[in-house]
Amino acid sequence: DTGVSQNPRHKITKRGxxxxxxxxxxxxxxxxxxxxxxxxxxxxxxxxxxxEAQLEKSRLLSDRFSAERPKGSFSTLEIQRTEQGDSAMYLxxxxxxxxxxxxxxxxxxxxxxx
Amino acid sequence: AQSVTQPDIHITxxxxxxxxxxxxxxxxxxPYLFWYVQSPGQGLQLLLKYFSGDTLVQGIKGFEAEFKxxxxxxxxRKPSVHWSDAAEYFCAVGDPRGGKLIFGQGTELSxxx
Numbered sequence: 001d002t003g004v005s006q007n008p009r010h011k012i013t014k015r016g017x018x019x020x021x022x023x024x025x026x027x028x029x030x031x032x033x034x035x036x037x038x039x040x041x042x043x044x045x046x047x048x049x050x051x052e053a054q055l056e057k058s059r060l061l062s063d064r065f066s067a068e069r070p071k072g073s074f075s076t077l078e079i080q081r082t083e084q085g086d087s088a089m090y091l092x093x094x095x096x097x098x099x100x101x102x103x104x105x106x107x108x109x110x111x112x113x114x
Numbered sequence: 115a116q117s118v119t120q121p122d123i124h125i126t127x128x129x130x131x132x133x134x135x136x137x138x139x140x141x142x143x144x145p146y147l148f149w150y151v152q153s154p155g156q157g158l159q160l161l162l163k164y165f166s167g168d169t170l171v172q173g174i175k176g177f178e179a180e181f182k183x184x185x186x187x188x189x190x191r192k193p194s195v196h197w198s199d200a201a202e203y204f205c206a207v208g209d210p211r212g213g214k215l216i217f218g219q220g221t222e223l224s225x226x227x
Contacts, residue, residue: 042118102163
């Protein structure tokens, strides 16, 4: 299996502030995914990387959101000028080692925007 | 476009009773299919997956699911539910060529003593 570590686990911020979340894979894989999960909903795809390249971005990812994976290992997700609607759990995921399509998720970074 | 529908938002079963959670998907070909479980305050855990072969797949914690191509369904079953199975269950569909998973909105399972 593949695991990821996410930091911070919880972030409370005021509307208008910028926040950054980090995802550190425990083992290497060329793909890395970001999802968002709001209360009572399933995870929604935001974006994914193959190595350093950001290959797909959801329409959910507004201009205030930016994600990077500079060295093809860890990744960051930054939200600028946060809004209350950004309050959610942000999840990072990586594929398993058997290439059968499953993703293994981190425990997430919970964002609360006041 | 890929999509997943979980028709039941909330299900309550008695401990020891059987369980079936429904999942229907929309996809142009045969997708990869998954069930995940999320307990309160916990991360998503993979229960089982279908990617080829036998349409009845076994997973962890005594769960199984059956892929029915004709019905575009991938229902999750368990013969006897335990109180510890109370959680949120998510069905997901993926493209065999790789890429993202698309999740349903989830079914919350409550277990009565």
